[in-house]
Amino acid sequence: MLKNRIIPCLDVKNGRVVKGINFVDLKDAGDPVEQAKIYSDGGADEICFLDITASNENRDTIYDVVEKTSKKCFVPLTVGGGVRSVDDINKLLNCGADKVSINTAAVQNPEVVVNSSKKFGSQCIVVAIDAKKNGDRWEIFTHGGRNNTGIDALDFAKKMEDNGAGELLVTSMDRDGTQVGYDIDLMSKISSKVNIPVIASGGVGNLDHLVDGIKLGNASAVLAASIFHYGKFSVKEAKEYLNSKGIPVRI
Amino acid sequence: MNVTIVDYNSGNISSVINSFKEVAKDKVNIEVTSDLNKIKSSDKVVLPGQGSFKSCVDALNNINGLVDTLNEFVITNKKPLLGICVGLQMFADIGYEEIETKGLGWISGKVSKIDNQNGKYKLPHIGWNQINIVKESKIFKNIENNSHMYFVHSYEFIPNDKNVISATTDYSSNIVCSVEKENIFGTQFHPEKSDKIGLKIIDNFINL
Numbered sequence: 001m002l003k004n005r006i007i008p009c010l011d012v013k014n015g016r017v018v019k020g021i022n023f024v025d026l027k028d029a030g031d032p033v034e035q036a037k038i039y040s041d042g043g044a045d046e047i048c049f050l051d052i053t054a055s056n057e058n059r060d061t062i063y064d065v066v067e068k069t070s071k072k073c074f075v076p077l078t079v080g081g082g083v084r085s086v087d088d089i090n091k092l093l094n095c096g097a098d099k100v101s102i103n104t105a106a107v108q109n110p111e112v113v114v115n116s117s118k119k120f121g122s123q124c125i126v127v128a129i130d131a132k133k134n135g136d137r138w139e140i141f142t143h144g145g146r147n148n149t150g151i152d153a154l155d156f157a158k159k160m161e162d163n164g165a166g167e168l169l170v171t172s173m174d175r176d177g178t179q180v181g182y183d184i185d186l187m188s189k190i191s192s193k194v195n196i197p198v199i200a201s202g203g204v205g206n207l208d209h210l211v212d213g214i215k216l217g218n219a220s221a222v223l224a225a226s227i228f229h230y231g232k233f234s235v236k237e238a239k240e241y242l243n244s245k246g247i248p249v250r251i
Numbered sequence: 252m253n254v255t256i257v258d259y260n261s262g263n264i265s266s267v268i269n270s271f272k273e274v275a276k277d278k279v280n281i282e283v284t285s286d287l288n289k290i291k292s293s294d295k296v297v298l299p300g301q302g303s304f305k306s307c308v309d310a311l312n313n314i315n316g317l318v319d320t321l322n323e324f325v326i327t328n329k330k331p332l333l334g335i336c337v338g339l340q341m342f343a344d345i346g347y348e349e350i351e352t353k354g355l356g357w358i359s360g361k362v363s364k365i366d367n368q369n370g371k372y373k374l375p376h377i378g379w380n381q382i383n384i385v386k387e388s389k390i391f392k393n394i395e396n397n398s399h400m401y402f403v404h405s406y407e408f409i410p411n412d413k414n415v416i417s418a419t420t421d422y423s424s425n426i427v428c429s430v431e432k433e434n435i436f437g438t439q440f441h442p443e444k445s446d447k448i449g450l451k452i453i454d455n456f457i458n459l
Contacts, residue, residue, distance in 0.1 A: 001421055003379045003399065040446070045379055071269050076401060076444050093263040098444060120262050121302035123375055123403040166375055166403070197373045220373060250379040250399045 003250045004214050005045035005221035006238055007078070007199065008228045010035055013052045015061030033068045039228070040073040042235040045250060047073060048101075048223060051081030052144070063095045070096025080128055080169070089116045093124060101126040101169055104142040107149055107156070110163055117164025126199075127165040129153060131186055132173035138186055145173050153186070154193050161194045168194065169223065171202040179205025179226065187217030199223050207233060207241040214247050254457060255282040255293040259317060260310045262301030267335065270443035271297065274453045287320045295456065296324055300337025304346030304362055304406060307337045308354060318355070325357060329434045333390070333456050339430065339437030340408050348406050358432050360410035365423060372423040374405045380420045380428075382440070388417035388431040390438075390455045398448050400428070400440035408439065 011018040016030040036047045047069070051062040059082060066079055079092050080101030089100045089112075105112045106127045117125045130145050131138040131153035138153035157168055170190050172183035182200045191198045197220035200213040204224040213222045227233050233241075239249045254275065256267055264283070271281045282289055290296060298321070300307040311317055325332050334342055343354040346362035354362070367374050379399040384391055400420075407426045410416065418429035420440075428439040436456060442449035 001381065002376065002402075005378050070266060071273070074266075074270055074273070074444060074450055075446050076403075094265055096265045096269060098263070098266055119302075121306075122405075123301065123377070124263060167377060195367065195370050195373055196375070197377050220378065 001248050003045070003248045004219075004242065005199075006210070006235055006242070006249065007046045007048050007221055007223040008039045008044050008235060009048040009050055009201070009223050009225045011050050011052050011225065012062060012065060012081075013054075014058045015053075015065050018052065032065045033072055036069045036077075037072050039235060040075045043239055043251070044075060044235045045221070046076040046078060048078045048080070051079065053082065063091060066092060066095040066097050078126060080126070084112075086112060086116050086119060089120065089125075093120060097124075099124045099126050099167070101128040103128040103130065106160060107140060107142050107151065110159065113160060113163040113165055117166070122164050122166035125165050126167045126169050127160040128169040128171065129157060129160070129190070130171050130173050133183070133186070141173055145176070154189055157190045157194050161196050165196060167197045167199060169199045169201055173202070175203025176201075178203050181205065181209040182213045182217055182219075182222075184212055184217045187213060187219050191218035197221065207238055210238060211242060211245045211247060214242070215245075252295075252457075253280045253282060253293040254295045254297065255284060255290050256297045256299065257290065257317075257321075258283045258285050259314055261299060261307050261337070264299045264301070266441070266443045267297065267299045270450060270453055271457070274450050274457060279457055285314050285317060287316050290320050290324060295330065295459065296321070296332045298332060298334045298338035298341070300335065300339075300341060302337065304337060304340055304348040304354070305350060305352045307341055308346070308352050311341070321355070325435060331434045331436065331456070331459050334435075334437035335443070336404060336439060336441060339439055340406060342430070342435065342437055343408055343410070346406070357435055358410050358415055358430060359412060360408060362406050362408050365405055365407050365426065368423050375403055376405065376422050376426070377403045380422065380440075382418040382420055382428055384418045386414075386417050386431070388429065388436070389459055390429075390431070390436050390452050391417065392455045394448065394451060394455075399445070400438075400442070400449060401444040402428070402440045404439060408437075
């Protein structure tokens with residue numbers, strides 16, 4: 001039976017982890033490689049890096065991070081943030097990323113998704129959808145949630161599937177950082193709209209939220225950042241909890 | 252010993268390279284090349300593959316003499332080869348991804364889209380699934396039955412002779428996920444992404 005995945009996400013800025021696990025025995029809390037290794041040793045099903053480097057001159061730092069991590073972690077590694085072109089995707093894959101997530105570029109230039117999935121295969125193309133509720137629908141935001149495009153999230157999700165995306169990483173902008181749980185309505189609506197796996201993101205504050213994301217939101221995988229970073233729960237604890245609730249996980 | 256990972260522009264093979272180098276340490280030399288002479292002289296060959304069946308077959312054919320060299324290595328000289336993902340799928344006679352495409356024909360059979368039961372199951376089949384070991388395979392030495400492996404694919408290999416199947420996995424149907432036929436080994440899952448247990452399979456192959 002296929003297992004539901006738990007994916008810890010690390011925010012990386014200028015090659016350093018911004019929010020990280022506060023373990024006392026950690027030699028360098030800012031080292032993304034060391035943090036990723038802790039997660040993979042702890043049973044993470046995948047690792048996600050979100051590059052939030054703002055300045056262009058430091059953008060290359062992520063390549064070095066990915067290269068070093070991929071030599072230490074032998075679970076899938078997804079990298080997103082600032083991916084603009086087929087060339088950017090190529091560089092990340094060559095450094096050892098297994099999947100690349102595309103956000104703003106997928107909205108501005110959907111051809112990037114078409115061309116990259118043709119060139120590298122759908123299996124490594126994740127489209128990251130940042131959605132915010134507006135009345136009875138959700139709209140797509142770009143540029144790290146700053147720009148409202150007015151595009152309907154459900155239509156966009158379907159379009160990205162048609163364009164060749166292998167997975168959708170769906171983040172609720174309303175819930176991100178709130179720790180009140182995923183936007184279940186959004187997740188389940190997108191999941192039933194498309195036939196590709198949906199990764200739920202944004203809003204996790206406790207382990208029941210992970211359960212809800214899978215059971216009610218129909219997500220194939222759940223992504224979380226803060227609950228793991230601050231040592232509130234380990235990946236292992238999360239998996240054991242999901243297992244106790246009847247959700248199939250890899251233990 | 253020399254193990255060659257065939258670099259034929261089949262997409263992203265850095266994870267395969269990293270995992271083999273991690274397992275090999277300094278004991279085994281890992282080459283990454285499409286150089287025909289290097290392939291001929293190596294002890295073992297790894298055939299990775301990402302993207303579509305057609306794109307991988309086209310990429311193999313684009314390198315002059317590569318298919319002949321691989322045939323000689325596998326069929327004439329009977330040296331060990333491990334195919335991963337589409338690398339395994341290409342063992343078939345024919346594949347139906349994008350357009351009907353001829354495979355290497357090493358293990359008789361076809362590659363078809365996984366039946367998603369009218370959308371009941373998501374495709375690609377992405378994530379960790381357990382393998383049911385159905386026959387002893389040299390690459391499964393010290394691998395427990397029902398171990399989790401990482402999968403990502405929408406097409407499945409259906410061999411004609413079921414005796415080549417060494418493991419299956421349960422998704423929308425029972426999917427062939429590992430084969431062994433004499434010196435030919437293949438995994439539909441990605442041992443290079445399947446954590447320590449996956450590295451053990453790579454170690455088993457290197458130590459054949």
